[in-house]
Amino acid sequence: GAVVSQHPSRVICKSGTSVKIECRSLDFQATTMFWYRQFPKKSLMLMATSNEGSKATYEQGVEKDKFLINHASLTLSTLTVTSAHPEDSSFYICSARKWGQGNDGYTFGSGTRLTVV
Amino acid sequence: AQTVTQSQPEMSVQEAETVTLSCTYDTSENNYYLFWYKQPPSRQMILVIRQEAYKQQNATENRFSVNFQKAAKSFSLKISDSQLGDTAMYFCAFMKGTNAGKSTFGDGTTLTVKP
Numbered sequence: 360g361a362v363v364s365q366h367p368s369r370v371i372c373k374s375g376t377s378v379k380i381e382c383r384s385l386d387f388q389a390t391t392m393f394w395y396r397q398f399p400k401k402s403l404m405l406m407a408t409s410n411e412g413s414k415a416t417y418e419q420g421v422e423k424d425k426f427l428i429n430h431a432s433l434t435l436s437t438l439t440v441t442s443a444h445p446e447d448s449s450f451y452i453c454s455a456r457k458w459g460q461g462n463d464g465y466t467f468g469s470g471t472r473l474t475v476v
Numbered sequence: 477a478q479t480v481t482q483s484q485p486e487m488s489v490q491e492a493e494t495v496t497l498s499c500t501y502d503t504s505e506n507n508y509y510l511f512w513y514k515q516p517p518s519r520q521m522i523l524v525i526r527q528e529a530y531k532q533q534n535a536t537e538n539r540f541s542v543n544f545q546k547a548a549k550s551f552s553l554k555i556s557d558s559q560l561g562d563t564a565m566y567f568c569a570f571m572k573g574t575n576a577g578k579s580t581f582g583d584g585t586t587l588t589v590k591p
Contacts, residue, residue, distance in 0.1 A: 393578070402567065402581045403521075450519065465579070467513075467521035 361387050361457040365468025372443055372475055380438045380471045382409075382453030388433035389455035393465070394426075397450040409436040409453075443475040478503045478570050482582035489558045490590050496543075497553045497585045499568030505529075507573030510544070510551045515584075516564040524566070527551065529573075558589045 362385040372378050382392055390411045395403040407428050408416040415428035425447075427439040436455075440447055450472050454465040479502045489495035501510070512524040527535045527544050535542050539556045555562055568582040 400565070400584070400586070402583045405578065405580075408578060452519075452521065454521070465523075469518070469520050 361455075361466040363389075363453065363455050363466045363468045365453055365471055367471060368469060369472045370474070372473070374444055374475055375442055377439055377441045378443055378473060380440075380451055380453075380473075382436045382438070382455070382468050384434045384455045384457070384466075387455075387457040389436075389457070390433060392430060392436040392453055392455045394428065394436075394438050395452045395454070397452060397470075399450075403452060406438075411436075440473065443473070445475045448473055448475045478505070478572070478580045480568050480570050480580050480582040482566075482568055482585050484585045485583070486586045486588070488588040488590055489555075491558055491560060493558055494554060494556045495558055495587065497555075497566055497568075497587065499551045499553070499582055501549050501551065501568070501570050503549070503570065503572075505572050509571045509573065510542075511569040511571070511579070512540070512542070512551075512553045513567045513569060513581075514562075514564045515567065516561075521567075525553065555587075560589050560591060563587060563589045 364383045366381045392409040394406045397403050406421045409428045409430040411430045417423050430436040452470045453468040456465050481500045508529045510527045514522045514524050525535050525537045525540050534544050541554045543552045565584045565586050567584045569579045571579045
């Protein structure tokens, strides 16, 4: 199978602090991972494409300096929310594709619920 | 840019009955893929079914099947013999064939299966 682990599942932080979310492909290598944001009962909004060994590609309107993405290895991508504010509170989900899996769907992490107080 | 529209925010169905969730999309691409994902209360996204645009045959996966109408840009999901575990939010998603995974999602349909 193709398993993606996301950690932590829930995090509460104070305004102004930074939070790091990890996305790991457990049984496969992923050159590309994706980070989404989801508001309650809403759709997934693509934030950025994380590329192993190179800079992430951000979607229009997403602040690069606020949402730092690092994809230093073929099994790990991290999203760091810097100087978090209450409006950053949301559900963040990562996804990855197993090489050779083709376009038969992407495996998603279980998500991280971020609450900024 | 691609858009995906799910016109039914909420639906309900009795256990064991059949329900159809609608999805339309807009694209100028010819090579693309369509997906239905399920997000239960646990919020884990699960792939339900996929369809390649170049295939005329509708995809089927056990109790789940699609009605893919390429000319009409329609991609509905039929769930047969609905089960309580099918209660979830369902998302229709579009992906360009050459876009290595960058997907556009619809707003979702919340399906409730009633006992």
